[in-house]
Amino acid sequence: MNRISKASSDLKDNLKIATHNVKDKITFNSDFNKDDELIDHYKHDIEKCVKGLSFIKNQTKRIGLSYWPRLFKLNLKLVDLFLRLLGESSLHFKGIEQFYEDFDKYSAELEVPLVHPKERELLISSVNEELLNYRSTIELLSFKVKKDWDIHVQQVKMRVDQMNSYLKDTLKLIKKRQVKQLDYNRTHHKVDKLQKKNIPLDEKEHEKLNSLDSKLKSQYDSFEILDNKLKTILPHVLTFLDEFIEDLTKLVICQQLHTLEEVSKRLKHFSTYHGFLAGDNGDLQSYEAIANKWESAITGTRLQIESFIGAINSKNPDLINKEIDEKDKTLSATKMWNKVSQTVTERAHKVKPKDHTNGVFNDYLALDPLKSFLEYNDPQKNRSETYHPTRKVDIDDIIVSKPPASPPLPPLPPRSNTKPLPMVIASKVTTPLPPIPNSQSRVQSPSVPKYAQFHDPLDLEEEDEDDTSSIISDSSFPSVSSISSEVLIQNSTPNLVERDLTRIYNGSKNERQVAPIPDLEPKHDIHPYHSDIFDKTSSITYKLNRINNFFGRILDTTNGGKKLIAKYDFDGKEPGDLSFSKGDVIEIVCDFQNIDTLYINDDKNWLIGRTSSKNTENFRMGFVPSNYLAAT
Amino acid sequence: MSWIGLKKAINRAGAQVMHKTGLLEQTHDKEYEFEEKRYRAMEAASQKLHKELRHYLETLRTLTRSQVSVADALALFYGNPDDILQRLQEMNSDNITTTHELNNGVEELEPVYNQTVLNPLARFNSYFVDVNDVIKKRGRKMLDYDALRAKKHKIDRAKSSGEQESPDEDEAASDLTREADLNALALAYHVINDQLKEDLPKLINLRTPFLDPSFEAFVKIQLRFFNDNYHHLGKLQLKLDAQTKQDYMTGELENRIDRVLAKIKALNIAG
Numbered sequence: 037m038n039r040i041s042k043a044s045s046d047l048k049d050n051l052k053i054a055t056h057n058v059k060d061k062i063t064f065n066s067d068f069n070k071d072d073e074l075i076d077h078y079k080h081d082i083e084k085c086v087k088g089l090s091f092i093k094n095q096t097k098r099i100g101l102s103y104w105p106r107l108f109k110l111n112l113k114l115v116d117l118f119l120r121l122l123g124e125s126s127l128h129f130k131g132i133e134q135f136y137e138d139f140d141k142y143s144a145e146l147e148v149p150l151v152h153p154k155e156r157e158l159l160i161s162s163v164n165e166e167l168l169n170y171r172s173t174i175e176l177l178s179f180k181v182k183k184d185w186d187i188h189v190q191q192v193k194m195r196v197d198q199m200n201s202y203l204k205d206t207l208k209l210i211k212k213r214q215v216k217q218l219d220y221n222r223t224h225h226k227v228d229k230l231q232k233k234n235i236p237l238d239e240k241e242h243e244k245l246n247s248l249d250s251k252l253k254s255q256y257d258s259f260e261i262l263d264n265k266l267k268t269i270l271p272h273v274l275t276f277l278d279e280f281i282e283d284l285t286k287l288v289i290c291q292q293l294h295t296l297e298e299v300s301k302r303l304k305h306f307s308t309y310h311g312f313l314a315g316d317n318g319d320l321q322s323y324e325a326i327a328n329k330w331e332s333a334i335t336g337t338r339l340q341i342e343s344f345i346g347a348i349n350s351k352n353p354d355l356i357n358k359e360i361d362e363k364d365k366t367l368s369a370t371k372m373w374n375k376v377s378q379t380v381t382e383r384a385h386k387v388k389p390k391d392h393t394n395g396v397f398n399d400y401l402a403l404d405p406l407k408s409f410l411e412y413n414d415p416q417k418n419r420s421e422t423y424h425p426t427r428k429v430d431i432d433d434i435i436v437s438k439p440p441a442s443p444p445l446p447p448l449p450p451r452s453n454t455k456p457l458p459m460v461i462a463s464k465v466t467t468p469l470p471p472i473p474n475s476q477s478r479v480q481s482p483s484v485p486k487y488a489q490f491h492d493p494l495d496l497e498e499e500d501e502d503d504t505s506s507i508i509s510d511s512s513f514p515s516v517s518s519i520s521s522e523v524l525i526q527n528s529t530p531n532l533v534e535r536d537l538t539r540i541y542n543g544s545k546n547e548r549q550v551a552p553i554p555d556l557e558p559k560h561d562i563h564p565y566h567s568d569i570f571d572k573t574s575s576i577t578y579k580l581n582r583i584n585n586f587f588g589r590i591l592d593t594t595n596g597g598k599k600l601i602a603k604y605d606f607d608g609k610e611p612g613d614l615s616f617s618k619g620d621v622i623e624i625v626c627d628f629q630n631i632d633t634l635y636i637n638d639d640k641n642w643l644i645g646r647t648s649s650k651n652t653e654n655f656r657m658g659f660v661p662s663n664y665l666a667a668t
Numbered sequence: 669m670s671w672i673g674l675k676k677a678i679n680r681a682g683a684q685v686m687h688k689t690g691l692l693e694q695t696h697d698k699e700y701e702f703e704e705k706r707y708r709a710m711e712a713a714s715q716k717l718h719k720e721l722r723h724y725l726e727t728l729r730t731l732t733r734s735q736v737s738v739a740d741a742l743a744l745f746y747g748n749p750d751d752i753l754q755r756l757q758e759m760n761s762d763n764i765t766t767t768h769e770l771n772n773g774v775e776e777l778e779p780v781y782n783q784t785v786l787n788p789l790a791r792f793n794s795y796f797v798d799v800n801d802v803i804k805k806r807g808r809k810m811l812d813y814d815a816l817r818a819k820k821h822k823i824d825r826a827k828s829s830g831e832q833e834s835p836d837e838d839e840a841a842s843d844l845t846r847e848a849d850l851n852a853l854a855l856a857y858h859v860i861n862d863q864l865k866e867d868l869p870k871l872i873n874l875r876t877p878f879l880d881p882s883f884e885a886f887v888k889i890q891l892r893f894f895n896d897n898y899h900h901l902g903k904l905q906l907k908l909d910a911q912t913k914q915d916y917m918t919g920e921l922e923n924r925i926d927r928v929l930a931k932i933k934a935l936n937i938a939g
Binding site: 085091092095096099103104106107110113114117120121122127129132135138142160163166167170191195199272276279281283285286287288289290292294296297299303304306312322323324326329330331334336338340341344345 | 705713728742780870875876877880886926
């Protein structure tokens with residue numbers, strides 16, 4: 037018995053030390069209390085943020101999907117009413133046709149025709165037009181603004197929802213930590229109670245103490261995992277939340293600004309068009325000026341109507357000569373009603389951070405260094421202190437892992453300098469020499485558009501298809517570029533070249549009145565004269581079709597060339613480019629650098645290649661940048 | 669009400685019932701009816717317009733107020749502006765003051781809107797009360813005239829059917845007075861009828877010069893309002909970094925938000 041009690045007291049001592057340490061760590065450590073306080077603070081702020089964000093989301097939805105559309109809808113309604121009052125066929129009522137009919141019957145019997153009541157209607161067409169234009173302006177605006185806000189609302193909703201779900205996860209985590217803490221404290225309490233017993237512990241109690249102790253340890257471990265995780269995560273969450281809200285603010289401001297700009301721009305255009313702003317140098321009038329202008333416009337009419345009303349029924353003589361003032365004439369009951377409905381519909385929301393003064397993100401608020409310098413004579417004094425010492429602010433930014441960047445690719449060869457030249461080669465390779473053109477077509481008319489001076493190879497190819505001899509004589513090609521003609525002369529046999537050919541060519545050059553400046557458009561600029569099955573000659577489909585024809589022609593005449601290996605991946609930038617990946621074998625079908633010396637020979641060029649494959653029927657073909665290839 | 673007035677009213681009530689049931693022959697004037705119907709159309713439209721214009725102001729208020737509330741909520745993330753040093757919250761307190769300026773914008777707008785748009789419409793509608801009085805008067809005169817005419821016809825018919833009764837002097841005298849009464853009533857009716865026929869189109873035609881300036885003012889006030897708001901907000905935007913607007917235009921701003929979301933996702937909170 038004695039032995040046991042001694043052993044148990046030993047055990048107790050040991051345990052005491054162990055638990056004391058743990059206890060120290062969790063309950064007595066001041067840092068720990070601070071942590072609790074801090075996490076509580078975070079929790080409060082995050083809860084408020086979730087509410088605030090939801091409010092912003094809903095309010096944005098309301099503004100975008102309800103208030104703006106309603107404003108425009110009312111505006112349309114108003115202008116329709118104005119139209120009913122002032123516009124064409126205004127003040128028409130149901131059954132007016134009957135009256136017109138009767139009138140027609142009546143006036144048919146008369147010798148002197150009467151003015152039809154329809155024509156007696158006073159319609160000021162400028163007013164009518166103004167109203168109709170206003171209507172279409174508003175319609176347009178309504179459409180645009182609605183579209184914009186639809187998108188905006190969607191975007192805000194999506195992102196705020198996402199953010200809120202993260203924030204809620206954080207809150208859950210905090211709660212989990214609290215639960216673990218509570219569990220731990222409870223077990224700890226039990227252990228304490230057992231230890232405080234003065235009488236020696238019996239066997240059963242020993243067992244219990246041991247099991248409790250191990251439980252305590254495991255609970256502490258799981259608590260610590262959560263605690264550490266929270267402590268690392270929370271500052272980040274707040275930083276990102278700060279960033280998120282800042283960007284959201286910007287987005288909201290920009291969206292509102294955009295809408296306001298749109299509305300005021302359209303209205304201004306309308307007002308200027310109808311002369312509403314005349315006499316003010318196009319500036320906007322102040323409210324006072326608007327009122328003055330209105331008063332001067334209306335007073336005459338008002339007096340006229342009022343004296344007239346007074347003449348037929350002078351029951352309310354006070355009315356006459358009383359100016360229309362700016363007082364709110366709404367009945368007080370109506371006002372009350374408005375106020376009540378306002379409080380019902382109005383949803384204000386206050387985000388209440390724990391720290392009222394500094395808000396949620398208090399430790400990031402920084403002053404402009406210039407301002408701090410002015411204020412404190414020290415540009416560095418631009419940070420308000422963090423409110424808690426254990427809060428770590430200097431944590432590294434979380435980096436979202438990106439796919440490893442591939443080594444920089446060499447620049448693509450220029451495309452522009454290959455532009456006029458392939459044409460020469462293409463014609464040389466694929467076409468027999470053209471017969472002597474007749475002089476009629478060679479005379480160049482000055483009205484030739486400048487792009488006719490330079491053709492793409494594709495154009496020539498296309499022409500070949502129809503009639504080889506029509507290359508020059510075709511009416512859609514009234515001119516031949518100077519380069520082409522020179523090459524033509526160099527390559528043709530002397531008996532085909534007559535002396536007057538040169539003369540006529542040179543003569544036409546002298547007659548040329550349009551500078552042969554090549555178009556700066558990309559190389560696949562298609563001659564607009566071709567009417568093809570493609571409506572849009574600028575479309576990619578069209579270009580690809582032309583390029584295909586071109587390639588087909590080259591394939592017919594060449595039997596493949598050397599094989600090269602791709603050094604890099606290439607995705608293709610323009611239609612007609614051949615995409616390949618590193619290591620692919622590319623068979624060069626046509627290399628202009630080898631064929632023509634005129635061609636720029638610096639190994640930075642576009643070759644025509646095809647993917648090498650065993651099956652010769654299935655391959656892809658296209659332009660290949662030569663500096664992406666290496667010899668096998 | 670005087671005794672005569674009461675008697676008149678009772679007589680008219682009877683005549684009105686007969687009018688309605690078709691027992692009494694009704695005087696018709698197509699020309700007048702046409703004008704009255706036009707006038708009624710104008711009355712209805714203008715009253716509705718007044719109502720909708722009031723409604724419009726409310727909507728404008730609601731819109732601005734909700735914009736302000738969003739701005740307030742955003743600003744409060746950065747603390748309460750009442751008890752902090754203003755300069756610590758450059759951007760967002762600016763947002764709040766600016767949107768309050770928007771609110772002031774509505775307050776500025778209201779008096780002018782009242783003066784040039786709402787109250788003129790109210791005034792215009794108040795004219796109808798007077799005109800309606802005259803129209804009612806015409807109706808009464810018409811009833812009197814119709815009733816007396818019908819009475820006369822009845823007596824005449826009775827006379828022609830029972831001609832054997834020799835007309836005594838009394839009846840001849842009452843015939844004469846009836847005739848005179850009828851003429852007087854006809855005159856009264858025609859005077860007022862002609863007056864209305866002439867004056868209603870005049871009033872109707874005056875609507876355009878009266879209402880058009882209000883429409884112009886309505887448009888201009890809106891322009892001014894939205895433009896003011898635009899400039900208030902624009903001032904604020906100047907304080908944002910210059911990149912922001914560019915980013916907004918290119919959609920980069922949204923991408924930035926998405927990147928933040930991606931980062932917070934990378935924290936793996938739930939996991």
